[in-house]
Amino acid sequence: MSLVDIKSMYLEEIERDFESLSIPKYKAKQVFKWLSKGVESFDEMTDLSIALRNSLKEKYYIASVQIEKKLKSKYDETTKYLFKLNDGELIESVLMKYKHGYSICVSTQIGCKMGCKFCATGLSGFSRDLTASEILSQIQKASADNDIRISNIVLMGMGEPLDNYENVLRFLNIATSVEGINIGMRHISLSTCGVVDKIYSLAEEKLQLTLSISLHAPNDDIRNKLMPINKRYNISELLLACRAYIAKNNRRVSIEYAMIDKVNDSEDCARQLAKLLKDMLCHVNLIPVNSIGTRKNKFEKSKKESIQKFIKVLKYNKIPVTVRRTLGSDISASCGQLKRKGEKYENIC
C-alpha cells in the first residue's frame, strides 16, 4: 500500500481519516499543527504517543525538501535556494527581505509546459506538477534555515500555477489556514501567463490574493511570438477574464510586462497597452527582461531611455506603473536560472 501525503491534506480530511482509524479527532489538530511547523518526521511530534506515531508512519509520509544549493547575494539580503525533492527532482525558490518582512517566491511545477520564448523554465520542458506539500515545504525550509517568519508568498517561481490548479488551490488554503501556517491571503500573489478558464475558476473562489497577469505584449501579433498560450487564449479573452476577476473580487490586478529591446518597448506599444488597460483596476509592473540569449531567440533588456518613454506614455494615460526592483542580481535570482547552470543557457523567470 502506498503511503498518503499527509501534509497535502486539509485538517478536516485528517480528522475524517483519523475517525475512520479510531484515532481521537483532536489528535488531528495536533498533527496538523506539527505539519505546519515543518516537522519532517512523525517522531518530532513529541506530544503524540510512540504507538500513535508508529501507526501514522504505516499510513502516511511527510513530504519535505532538502537544500541542494544556496546562494546569498552580496548586494542585498536575497537568498536563492535550489531544493531537492524526495524523488531527486530540483526546484528553485528565492527568499527576499523587504522593509515589511520576508517574502518568498516559490515554484509550483518542475519545469513548465507553456514554453514562453524568453523564459528559461519554459525552455527546459516539463517534468511534473508539485504537490501542495512540496510547495509548502519550500516556505518551511527557507523559514527554518534562517529562523524567520515569512509573511509574503509569490507564486512566481518555476511553473504555471494555474496549470496545476488543484494542488495550488490546496496549497493556498493550507498556507492560510488559521490552525496552521496562517499567512494572510492578502499577502499572497499568484502569477499566470493567462490560463483563462482557470482565472474564471479562481475568481469563483473569492480569495483575497493578488492576481498577476504576465501580459508582456500590447497586441496579439507580438504576444503570439513570445507566448504560445496566446494562441489558445488571446489578449481580449485574457483581459475579459481579468475584468471578471476584478468584478468578483474587487482586487487590483497586477499586469507584468517584461521590457524587451525592440520587441515590445516602443512608445506605440505603450499607447496600445494603455488602450487595452483603460478603466481597468490594475497596476503595470515593468520588468527589464533577463536575457537568456539562446541562439534562436535573443532577447535583450530594453534601454533605460525606452523604459522612461514607455512609463511616460502610461502615466499620461493615467495607468499606474512601476519598474520592478531587481534583487539578488548577482545570484541569478530570477527563477529557472540556477537549475540551468551548466546547461546551454543560464537561467530565468
Ligand code: SAH
Ligand atoms: N508561469 C507564471 C509564473 C512563473 S513566471 C507566469 O508566467 O506568470 C514568473 C514571471 O517571470 C512571469 O511574469 C514571467 O513572464 C516572468 N519571466 C519569465 N522569464 C523572464 C525573463 N527572461 N525576464 C523577465 N521576466 C521573466
Ligand code: SF4
Ligand atoms: Fe511557464 Fe511562466 Fe515561464 Fe511562461 S513565463 S514558460 S508560463 S514559467
